[in-house]
Amino acid sequence: MDDNRTELERLGEFGLIDRLADGVKIYHESTIKGIGDDAAVIDAGDKYMLLTTDTLVENVHFNLMYTPLKHLGYKSAIVNFSDIYAMNGDVRQIVVSIAMSNRFSLEAVEEIYDGIKKACDLYQVDLVGGDTTSSTSGLIITITAVGEVAKDEIVYRSGGKEKELLVVTGNLGAAFMGLQVLERERQIYLENPAIQPALEGVDYILERQLKPEARKDVIHYLKSLGVKPTSMIDVSDGLASEVLHLCKAGNLGCALYDEKIPVDQETFRVAREFNLDPTTCALNGGEDYELLFPSNKLITIK
Amino acid sequence: MDDNRTELERLGEFGLIDRLADGVKIYHESTIKGIGDDAAVIDAGDKYMLLTTDTLVENVHFNLMYTPLKHLGYKSAIVNFSDIYAMNGDVRQIVVSIAMSNRFSLEAVEEIYDGIKKACDLYQVDLVGGDTTSSTSGLIITITAVGEVAKDEIVYRSGGKEKELLVVTGNLGAAFMGLQVLERERQIYLENPAIQPALEGVDYILERQLKPEARKDVIHYLKSLGVKPTSMIDVSDGLASEVLHLCKAGNLGCALYDEKIPVDQETFRVAREFNLDPTTCALNGGEDYELLFPSNKLITIK
Numbered sequence: 001m002d003d004n005r006t007e008l009e010r011l012g013e014f015g016l017i018d019r020l021a022d023g024v025k026i027y028h029e030s031t032i033k034g035i036g037d038d039a040a041v042i043d044a045g046d047k048y049m050l051l052t053t054d055t056l057v058e059n060v061h062f063n064l065m066y067t068p069l070k071h072l073g074y075k076s077a078i079v080n081f082s083d084i085y086a087m088n089g090d091v092r093q094i095v096v097s098i099a100m101s102n103r104f105s106l107e108a109v110e111e112i113y114d115g116i117k118k119a120c121d122l123y124q125v126d127l128v129g130g131d132t133t134s135s136t137s138g139l140i141i142t143i144t145a146v147g148e149v150a151k152d153e154i155v156y157r158s159g160g161k162e163k164e165l166l167v168v169t170g171n172l173g174a175a176f177m178g179l180q181v182l183e184r185e186r187q188i189y190l191e192n193p194a195i196q197p198a199l200e201g202v203d204y205i206l207e208r209q210l211k212p213e214a215r216k217d218v219i220h221y222l223k224s225l226g227v228k229p230t231s232m233i234d235v236s237d238g239l240a241s242e243v244l245h246l247c248k249a250g251n252l253g254c255a256l257y258d259e260k261i262p263v264d265q266e267t268f269r270v271a272r273e274f275n276l277d278p279t280t281c282a283l284n285g286g287e288d289y290e291l292l293f294p295s296n297k298l299i300t301i302k
Numbered sequence: 303m304d305d306n307r308t309e310l311e312r313l314g315e316f317g318l319i320d321r322l323a324d325g326v327k328i329y330h331e332s333t334i335k336g337i338g339d340d341a342a343v344i345d346a347g348d349k350y351m352l353l354t355t356d357t358l359v360e361n362v363h364f365n366l367m368y369t370p371l372k373h374l375g376y377k378s379a380i381v382n383f384s385d386i387y388a389m390n391g392d393v394r395q396i397v398v399s400i401a402m403s404n405r406f407s408l409e410a411v412e413e414i415y416d417g418i419k420k421a422c423d424l425y426q427v428d429l430v431g432g433d434t435t436s437s438t439s440g441l442i443i444t445i446t447a448v449g450e451v452a453k454d455e456i457v458y459r460s461g462g463k464e465k466e467l468l469v470v471t472g473n474l475g476a477a478f479m480g481l482q483v484l485e486r487e488r489q490i491y492l493e494n495p496a497i498q499p500a501l502e503g504v505d506y507i508l509e510r511q512l513k514p515e516a517r518k519d520v521i522h523y524l525k526s527l528g529v530k531p532t533s534m535i536d537v538s539d540g541l542a543s544e545v546l547h548l549c550k551a552g553n554l555g556c557a558l559y560d561e562k563i564p565v566d567q568e569t570f571r572v573a574r575e576f577n578l579d580p581t582t583c584a585l586n587g588g589e590d591y592e593l594l595f596p597s598n599k600l601i602t603i604k
Contacts, residue, residue: 004407004409005407005408005409006407006408006409007404007407007408008404008406008407008408008411009404010408011408013434016408016411016434017434019408019412020411020412020415020432020434023419024419024422024428024429025419025422025423025428026428027426027427027428028394028395028426028428030394030395030450031394031395031428031430033430034428034429034430034431035429035430035431035432039431040395040397040430040431042394042395042430042448044346044347044351045346045347045348045349046347047347049346049351049448051395051397051430051431051446051448052397052431053397053398053399053431053432053433053444053446054399054433055399055401055433055435055442055444057401057435057436057437057438058438059438060401060435060436060437060438061435092330092332092333092344093330093332093333093342093344093353095342095353095354095355095446096355097355097356097357097444099357099359099362099442102309102310102311104310105306105307105308105309105310106307106308106309106310106312106313106318106321107306107307107308109310109318109322110321110322113322117325117326117327120326120327121327124329124330125329126326126327126328126329126330126333126336127326127336127337128333128335128336128337128342128344128353129336129337129341129342129353129354129355130322130337130355131355131356131357131444132315132318132319132322133357133359133362133363134359134362135359135362135440135442136359136360136361136362136439136440137438137439137440138437138438138439138440140357140401140437140442142355142357142399142433142444144353144355144397144446146344146351146353148332
């Protein structure tokens with residue numbers, strides 16, 4: 001083995017980010033927050049601008065065997081919106097970069113864009129630019145989202161206080177279980193293409209995987225209640241990872257109660273079918289795009 | 303052939319952009335200019351914010367056989383900076399998305415980032431975030447740049463007037479000829495790895511290909527002269543394509559004089575070696591990252 005070669009998996013995603021952020025200099029006073037939160041924060045006069053980017057790669061983040069292109073476009077927008085909401089901001093604009101091989105037709109690209117436009121229409125976001133290039137293999141979608149937030153409304157990962165309750169919106173683990181079902185059916189199909197996929201009674205978890213939503217509603221609901229969380233993060237890598245980020249950023253500890261972790265009945269049932277622990281799915285599954293934040297009062301959120 | 307399938311090459315890049323932009327709705331008054339210029343323009347109170355994104359794909363935009371990773375990182379930043387300067391703005395922040403297979407080590411990713419950081423240091427740009435993911439094959443770098451410009455200083459592709467002189471900075475065709483030399487040497491190497499590459503006397507064109515610069519200096523020089531072009535674009539796809547964009551956007555025509563098109567001596571000589579017409583290289587080569595704008599007075603720019 002080459003002595004000068006360090007395998008990327010040895011560091012993990014967050015170790016890598018720390019290494020790459022090393023030596024980065026900040027030249028502009030307008031850069032309020034660089035690497036290390038859900039979005040970068042830029043001073044734009046009387047408000048803050050938020051900036052975040054996320055990439056979805058074929059056969060890493062999605063498999064086209066069971067991912068409709070329109071859903072894929074929708075999801076690639078949503079994952080970025082979620083990062084802006086996690087800063088308590090609103091999404092304003094996106095730019096879209098798509099790299100794809102010539103096995104994709106114009107109609108295929110239009111399907112992806114239809115999904116992106118659908119997400120933009122529903123969340124009121126302006127698609128303002130992008131770049132479409134060839135790739136020698138595979139499909140890669142990178143979206144960068146711009147958001148804005150009043151300066152006194154911004155919420156970082158840091159800022160949590162002692163004795164707060166940790167609140168998570170919606171339920172967890174569903175997108176992960178949806179993926180397990182899709183992967184199982186893919187394997188069965190590869191072994192015998194004549195067998196029809198068994199997708200009855202799993203509508204909810206499939207939708208959570210293939211067409212997730214971001215919690216714009218929660219941000220606006222909290223504002224209507226006059227509640228501003230002390231800290232916040234979106235649940236993209238699983239509850240365990242996000243709790244750790246909030247605790248680290250706030251220099252706090254935290255106790256999680258198994259029976260309080262919200263898991264949908266369908267997720268629970270299918271997890272049991274797969275001989276998986278539903279709590280483990282909620283902790284480590286990821287792709288939930290729910291919001292996690294501490295609160296000092298009890299709030300009812302669907 | 304499938305009747306519902308339209309090959310992407312049938313439309314070309316700009317036909318594709320028009321098709322994808324179709325049906326895009328704008329919800330926010332802050333979106334001043336969406337798809338269709340070098341960068342999107344967003345109202346940020348007392349100034350405009352600029353937003354642009356560009357993707358470089360392995361074996362489409364670069365070949366790692368002759369592209370040092372540090373140069374690649376540098377170039378991937380520069381191509382974005384150039385789009386911001388083309389709006390007469392200054393670059394402030396970037397976010398970086400890299401997708402790469404596990405054949406790349408940590409050291410390789412750090413090399414790419416070193417190049418990006420080098421560009422950021424030289425052009426005074428803040429690297430504020432990004433996303434690093436796996437890919438099943440190949441390396442893809444997407445950078446999104448944020449710029450800013452005073453509202454009365456912004457320059458669009460449209461706005462050109464009759465009887466102006468068209469000015470281009472620097473010289474054209476060099477990056478394209480650099481690429482031809484690198485491709486020739488790659489072919490020779492593939493046929494016989496024992497032969498050393500013949501890269502004497504081509505330093506300038508290789509540097510233009512592998513480590514281009516963006517014309518921040520020109521933007522600041524024009525400001526110091528009190529000159530604000532009526533319209534502007536950067537030369538990324540070749541002079542012919544960019545002249546067409548300016549003319550279309552301004553509803554104008556234009557005459558180009560062969561002997562006035564600036565071609566460096568080295569470019570000229572190597573083009574002749576390859577039996578290529580130097581003017582054709584300047585018109586259609588691309589990757590020059592020079593600025594093209596009309597002027598109503600004579601300006602001396604290196």
